[in-house]
Amino acid sequence: MPLTGKIVFASGRAAEFDIWSLSLSTGELLRLTHEEALDDYPRWSPDGRSIAYISTGADSVPSLHLMDADGRNKRRLTHNIFCQQPSWSPSGDMIIFSGNGVDSSEISICGVRPDGSALRQLYNCPGIETSPCFSPDGGSIIFAATASDPSRFSPVGATDIFELHLASKEIHLIQSHPAIDGEPRYSPDGTRIAFTSHRNGASVEQTQALFEDYRAILRGGTNAQGRKAMAKMKKARGDADIYVCDRNGDNLSQITNDDLADRGICWSPCSNYIMYSQTDLESPESDRLRIINAHSGEEVPFEYNRTALEEALGASGALNRSLAQMLTPDFLERHSVDPSFWGLERHPDWAR
Numbered sequence: 626m627p628l629t630g631k632i633v634f635a636s637g638r639a640a641e642f643d644i645w646s647l648s649l650s651t652g653e654l655l656r657l658t659h660e661e662a663l664d665d666y667p668r669w670s671p672d673g674r675s676i677a678y679i680s681t682g683a684d685s686v687p688s689l690h691l692m693d694a695d696g697r698n699k700r701r702l703t704h705n706i707f708c709q710q711p712s713w714s715p716s717g718d719m720i721i722f723s724g725n726g727v728d729s730s731e732i733s734i735c736g737v738r739p740d741g742s743a744l745r746q747l748y749n750c751p752g753i754e755t756s757p758c759f760s761p762d763g764g765s766i767i768f769a770a771t772a773s774d775p776s777r778f779s780p781v782g783a784t785d786i787f788e789l790h791l792a793s794k795e796i797h798l799i800q801s802h803p804a805i806d807g808e809p810r811y812s813p814d815g816t817r818i819a820f821t822s823h824r825n826g827a828s829v830e831q832t833q834a835l836f837e838d839y840r841a842i843l844r845g846g847t848n849a850q851g852r853k854a855m856a857k858m859k860k861a862r863g864d865a866d867i868y869v870c871d872r873n874g875d876n877l878s879q880i881t882n883d884d885l886a887d888r889g890i891c892w893s894p895c896s897n898y899i900m901y902s903q904t905d906l907e908s909p910e911s912d913r914l915r916i917i918n919a920h921s922g923e924e925v926p927f928e929y930n931r932t933a934l935e936e937a938l939g940a941s942g943a944l945n946r947s948l949a950q951m952l953t954p955d956f957l958e959r960h961s962v963d964p965s966f967w968g969l970e971r972h973p974d975w976a977r
Contacts (some may be wrong), residue, residue, distance in 0.1 A: 628927070631895055632678055633657075633667040634914060635805050635975040636934050642969075643937065644678055646694070647929060650906055654933050657696030668711050669694075669976040674702060675739070677711040677720050686917075689722055691739060702741040704780055707732070710756050715763040715830070721747060723755045734768060734789075748789050755809045761815040765790050767822075768798065778836050779803045786874075798804040799874040803832045806864075808888060811872070812896040812919070818872055821865045821888050826879055830882075835861075838870075871917060882921035885896070887915075889972045897954075898925060902971040912969035938968045 628649040635642045644657040644667045655690040658664045670677070680690045680701075689708045692699040708724040719736045726735035726744050733749035734757045740907060748754065752771025759766055765788050772783040786800040786809045794852040800806050802824055809820040826830060826975040829907040865886045881887045881901075899919045904912040916925040 627719075628822070628893075628898075628925070630703060630972050630975055630977050631673075632891075632900065632975050633669060634970055635665045635667060635678075636937075636968050636970050638938060638968045639662075641713075644676065644692075644696075645934065647678075652929055654929065656933065656937060657692065658699075664690075666710055666972050667736065668974050670713055670739075670977075671715055673718045673976050677713065677874060679708055679711065679722075679740075689720065689737065691720075693836070702737055702739070703744070708735075712758045714759050715761055721757045721759065721766065723753075747791075753784075756812050759911050761813055764792065767809040767811060767818060772803075773798050773801050776833050777803050777833060778840055780839055780858060781805055781823065782835060786818070790866075800870065800877070801867075802829055805835055806868075807864075808890055809892055809893060812892050813894055814896040816872060817896070817919075818868055819867060819869045819890055819892065820958045821890060823861060823865050824868075824870050824879075825861060825864055825943075826882065826909060850923075865918070867899060867917070867922075869899075876945060879920065882922075891974050892919065893975050900927075900973045900975055902973070904969075914970045915975055916935075933960075934968055 631648050632645060633646045635647050639642055640663050641661060642663050642665050643659065644664045646655045646657055663910060664680050667676050667678040675694050676694060678685055678690050679687050681687045686705060687708050688704065689702045689711055690699060691702055700814050700951045706724055706726045708722045711720050713720055721734060721736045723732055724735050724872055725732055727746035727789050732753040734747045735744065736742045736747050736753050737746055750770060754768050754770045757766050757768040767786065767788045769784040770787055771786045772779060783803055783805055784807055786806050787800060788797045788799050799818065804823040806820055806822045809817055809818055839858055863886055865888050866879055867881045867887050867890060868879050870879060886904050887901050891900050897919055898916050900914060901917050902912045903915050915928045917923060918925060
């Protein structure tokens with residue numbers, strides 16, 4: 626079945642990113658922002674007419690912005706507060722985000738209307754709440770927050786997955802593990818949740834034992850043992866995979882299994898696919914968008930013409946600047962050029 630719909634994502638390098646849209650049916654690629662700023666985390670409105678995104682402008686404050694689907698009518702919704710990871714309510718009357726909108730010392734779940742009014746805090750607990758996402762029925766918000774079991778030792782700053790029921794204000798723990806669980810996303814049909822995790826397929830007991838061994842080495846091991854343990858922990862910290870479970874947390878399955886960082890996930894509108902950005906943290910400028918089957922984890926072929934992206938980055942100027950370069954096929958020459966020239970792709974969102 627051919628892929629349909631449209632995606633919006635961020636692409637760039639260093640601290641300068643722009644928002645782009647791509648029609649999966651026609652292959653049309655459009656650049657929506659042109660500012661010298663970090664434009665990131667784009668999210669379609671429910672009706673597909675607007676895009677919420679985060680932009681770091683001249684004041685260096687990541688702020689919530691809104692624009693029309695074609696990139697016109699840009700406006701800033703927040704000022705002088707830190708904002709990240711926006712998500713729309715199904716009705717389109719609220720945008721939630723992780724930020725310090727109410728208390729400058731707390732990163733919590735905040736909400737604001739699309740006209741920038743009625744900024745308020747929706748939930749706050751000790752620690753940091755990140756990656757909030759509205760349920761398709763609008764009755765709940767899922768998010769990642771500081772681990773629920775303070776007795777567990779985690780050298781990587783573990784976060785768990787929680788669900789907030791807006792009417793009752795009840796909090797339910799959906800997934801808990803000594804490793805980092807984050808970026809939870811409801812499937813559009815409301816039956817499942819996808820999230821990223823650094824579990825590497827290990828159980829709670831296996832991971833906790835690994836962390837305790839790590840602590841023991843740091844406390845009483847040799848310098849060589851300590852360096853080896855820290856390198857091992859760094860590798861584990863950089864290996865993120867995608868997991869899917871039922872909405873209540875049952876029937877957990879791991880659907881990617883590699884040594885790379887799989888993150889920035891979103892569902893297809895039909896709930897059958899997951900798009901994400903995959904990168905090797907040893908070469909972080911290599912982020913590329915990928916699509917997998919949300920049931921089997923099988924990779925779905927996905928290619929598009931990146932010429933416009935590379936021209937915006939000035940990457941095409943790295944090729945064919947000499948006679949030798951002109952005689953060398955571009956696909957070979959690319960291997961000799963710094964990967965950062967080809968930019969990153971991250972934080973996609975998929976609409977009909």
